[in-house]
Amino acid sequence: MDETEVRRTPSVIDRYFTRWYKTDLKGKPCEDHCILQHSNRICVITLAESHPLLQNGKAIESINYQISAGCSRLQNKVSGKSKRGGQFLTELAPLCRIKNSDGEEYTVYSCVRGRLLEVNEDILTRPNLLLEKPSAEGYIAVLLPKFEESKSITDTLLTRAEYEDILLKRSAVKVDQ
Amino acid sequence: MLPLKDKDRPIAVALLGAGCCPRCILRFCCVSLQSAYRQPHEDILFELQRFIHEKVADESHGATEEVPADSPPCKKVRLEAEQGGEVHEGGEDISVVEGKSKICVVCLGVLQDFCDKDFAKKVAEAVTSEKYEFDSLVLSVSLPAQLSVREHSAWLLIKTEVRQKGLCLGKDDVIQVKEAFKWILQSLLSQQLGVPVVSKSPLEVSVGFTHPETDGDCHFLAAACSGCFKPAKNKLSVFTRMAVAKALERISEESFRRKFTCPPWLPATKCTVQEVQCLHAPVFVAGRYNKFSRTLPQTPWVIDGERRMESSVEELITSPLIASFQAEGFNFSSSGREDVDVRTLGNGRPFAVELLNPRRARFSPAEVRKIQEAINKSSDKIRVRDLQIVTRDAVGHMKEGEEEKTKSYSALIWTHKAIEEQDLEFINDIKDLGIAQKTPLRVLHRRPLAVRQRVIHTMATRFRDDHHFYLQLRTQAGTYIKEFVHGDFGRTKPSLGDLMKTETDILELDVESVDVDWPPAVTDPESGENPDLPASPQHGGTPDC
Numbered sequence: 001m002d003e004t005e006v007r008r009t010p011s012v013i014d015r016y017f018t019r020w021y022k023t024d025l026k027g028k029p030c031e032d033h034c035i036l037q038h039s040n041r042i043c044v045i046t047l048a049e050s051h052p053l054l055q056n057g058k059a060i061e062s063i064n065y066q067i068s069a070g071c072s073r074l075q076n077k078v079s080g081k082s083k084r085g086g087q088f089l090t091e092l093a094p095l096c097r098i099k100n101s102d103g104e105e106y107t108v109y110s111c112v113r114g115r116l117l118e119v120n121e122d123i124l125t126r127p128n129l130l131l132e133k134p135s136a137e138g139y140i141a142v143l144l145p146k147f148e149e150s151k152s153i154t155d156t157l158l159t160r161a162e163y164e165d166i167l168l169k170r171s172a173v174k175v176d177q
Numbered sequence: 178m179l180p181l182k183d184k185d186r187p188i189a190v191a192l193l194g195a196g197c198c199p200r201c202i203l204r205f206c207c208v209s210l211q212s213a214y215r216q217p218h219e220d221i222l223f224e225l226q227r228f229i230h231e232k233v234a235d236e237s238h239g240a241t242e243e244v245p246a247d248s249p250p251c252k253k254v255r256l257e258a259e260q261g262g263e264v265h266e267g268g269e270d271i272s273v274v275e276g277k278s279k280i281c282v283v284c285l286g287v288l289q290d291f292c293d294k295d296f297a298k299k300v301a302e303a304v305t306s307e308k309y310e311f312d313s314l315v316l317s318v319s320l321p322a323q324l325s326v327r328e329h330s331a332w333l334l335i336k337t338e339v340r341q342k343g344l345c346l347g348k349d350d351v352i353q354v355k356e357a358f359k360w361i362l363q364s365l366l367s368q369q370l371g372v373p374v375v376s377k378s379p380l381e382v383s384v385g386f387t388h389p390e391t392d393g394d395c396h397f398l399a400a401a402c403s404g405c406f407k408p409a410k411n412k413l414s415v416f417t418r419m420a421v422a423k424a425l426e427r428i429s430e431e432s433f434r435r436k437f438t439c440p441p442w443l444p445a446t447k448c449t450v451q452e453v454q455c456l457h458a459p460v461f462v463a464g465r466y467n468k469f470s471r472t473l474p475q476t477p478w479v480i481d482g483e484r485r486m487e488s489s490v491e492e493l494i495t496s497p498l499i500a501s502f503q504a505e506g507f508n509f510s511s512s513g514r515e516d517v518d519v520r521t522l523g524n525g526r527p528f529a530v531e532l533l534n535p536r537r538a539r540f541s542p543a544e545v546r547k548i549q550e551a552i553n554k555s556s557d558k559i560r561v562r563d564l565q566i567v568t569r570d571a572v573g574h575m576k577e578g579e580e581e582k583t584k585s586y587s588a589l590i591w592t593h594k595a596i597e598e599q600d601l602e603f604i605n606d607i608k609d610l611g612i613a614q615k616t617p618l619r620v621l622h623r624r625p626l627a628v629r630q631r632v633i634h635t636m637a638t639r640f641r642d643d644h645h646f647y648l649q650l651r652t653q654a655g656t657y658i659k660e661f662v663h664g665d666f667g668r669t670k671p672s673l674g675d676l677m678k679t680e681t682d683i684l685e686l687d688v689e690s691v692d693v694d695w696p697p698a699v700t701d702p703e704s705g706e707n708p709d710l711p712a713s714p715q716h717g718g719t720p721d722c
């Protein structure tokens with residue numbers, strides 16, 4: 001029944017996006033993020049497949065875009081071509097906090113400087129999207145970097161190859177232990 | 178004989194004394210007989226002198242003696258006038274000869290030195306050197322803004338004079354410098370070029386004058402009427418003709434007279450003429466194009482100043498057009514656009530090209546057909562049909578249809594899950610499916626974020642293999658097909674993947690038809706088809722059976 005195909009053609013992400021990574025955010029082990037940058041400079045922030053939320057098989061308990069008493073990412077609104085009114089985020093601005101069924105809370109960060117265009121509200125009603133399709137329907141947020149910074153924002157990010165390298169080293173350490 | 182009346186005499190005397198040229202005097206006397214202005218400068222001056230001295234002679238002979246209006250000029254008066262500086266009527270100095278050699282204080286020489294055959298010849302040469310194909314032209318004249326200030330000053334001068342004599346004259350009755358200048362130059366230019374100079378023509382010839390010496394004449398108005406002079410982009414100076422005219426309407430006679438000389442001060446130089454500018458109205462050419470390549474963008478694709486693809490639909494179509502029309506530039510527009518990897522098949526996509534400042538503008542249908550053939554021979558990546566010259570207004574039809582009409586597509590779909598033919602059947606039964614599309618990520622950088630409701634009217638499938646099928650769609654214009662298929666991170670709902678409960682992706686996309694019935698079909702002029710028959714069934718009016 002489940003005759004899925006290993007694709008011979010590049011996927012939507014392969015065709016239009018470059019994958020960038022940031023590992024161990026804020027020094028917390030394995031809290032890795034993946035940033036999908038479109039050729040038009042738009043960035044989609046997602047959880048990397050190595051993120052603990054996707055690794056330990058626990059259900060998602062809650063997702064909260066209210067990052068402080070006075071600031072909710074759900075209130076973000078942009079208008080017009082120039083996206084006026086969107087919150088401008090720096091690399092370490094929190095996007096949301098996600099709790100799993102063990103009560104462990106993880107913060108997802110913006111990773112790049114840019115204007116917040118939208119957050120994914122679908123994962124509030126269907127948290128499983130986050131687990132099932134973390135780099136598609138389970139994305140966290142969409143950001144638009146400044147035009148003049150669209151090249152430099154990725155300077156501090158890791159390429160796919162560098163990320164895979166880190167994953168290899170991590171598994172080597174685990175085997176050693 | 179100048180059509181002057183007795184009431185004009187004090188005006189003529191005052192203006193001649195103030196340093197006005199003879200043609201400006203005719204203007205202020207409201208002479209609307211064009212031929213009067215076309216006489217040589219010296220002849221008008223001579224007639225004016227005679228007119229002034231007629232009266233003077235009359236009075237010297239006593240009021241009882243009648244002099245017929247058409248009597249020949251008195252030789253004695255003429256001689257007196259030529260000697261100049263004669264004193265008449267109790268010390269009123271009429272320095273008639275001075276006005277001949279000096280630069281006019283009002284028109285700054287425009288109606289003196291630029292109203293002869295030599296100047297017309299210069300303008301004509303400038304037009305001819307541009308090699309336009311034309312059978313008429315319109316002359317446009319641009320004068321320095323300070324001319325209005327000087328005109329106003331002269332007007333105030335005679336207004337006082339006129340009032341004292343109990344006569345009344347409105348400023349609007351005065352003939353404008355520009356008008357008088359055109360009356361003279363238009364006929365001279367027409368003789369030089371052998372075409373009529375009219376008020377409406379596709380070819381506009383502009384003659385512009387500047388006068389740096391008197392540029393400062395306007396400056397006092399800025400302090401007096403600051404509200405009229407707002408700096409704006411694309412303006413070299415705040416002292417535009419419009420702003421100066423507005424300020425002159427507002428300023429009181431007293432403050433004008435306090436800040437500016439009345440009559441205007443005597444300039445040392447005459448106006449400078451700027452380069453003659455020629456501009457032909459744009460020509461619009463429309464047609465429909467097919468695009469057969471998946472590596473050809475619609476318009477040149479440039480990222481960070483670097484070209485991404487070799488050519489474009491726009492360039493392939495416009496290059497032969499620009500060469501034929503010898504245009505200076507162009508604007509390309511079309512009814513929607515397709516991505517670089519999308520083909521446009523079927524009847525093609527309507528487009529229009531605005532050709533700017535064309536040297537050649539008239540082409541027969543056969544010649545237009547030749548251009549179409551040249552476009553089609555230049556590349557096998559595109560094909561153009563129904564190429565025709567249209568009006569500017571007609572181009573609007575192309576954009577009107579853009580949002581309301583339907584479009585038909587054909588796509589090659591990949592499915593993650595293996596499929597069988599019967600898995601596709603339910604898709605064929607879907608009618609008028611409403612979908613909600615957030616602005617696709619691929620265009621979000623340049624379009625507002627919004628959710629758009631679109632309708633997919635019908636779909637038809639054709640099975641290819643266990644992971645591929647062809648999908649025909651007929652949709653409301655403005656539907657993003659690629660996003661409907663792959664879902665765009667769940668931002669189009671529902672997507673084809675949602676409907677089929679598997680991941681789907683689009684591998685190829687073709688536009689099968691753009692249902693905008695403009696431009697009309699063109700029949701081959703050599704094929705013998707009757708061009709009077711309706712070009713396409715859309716115009717028939719009776720519904721299809």
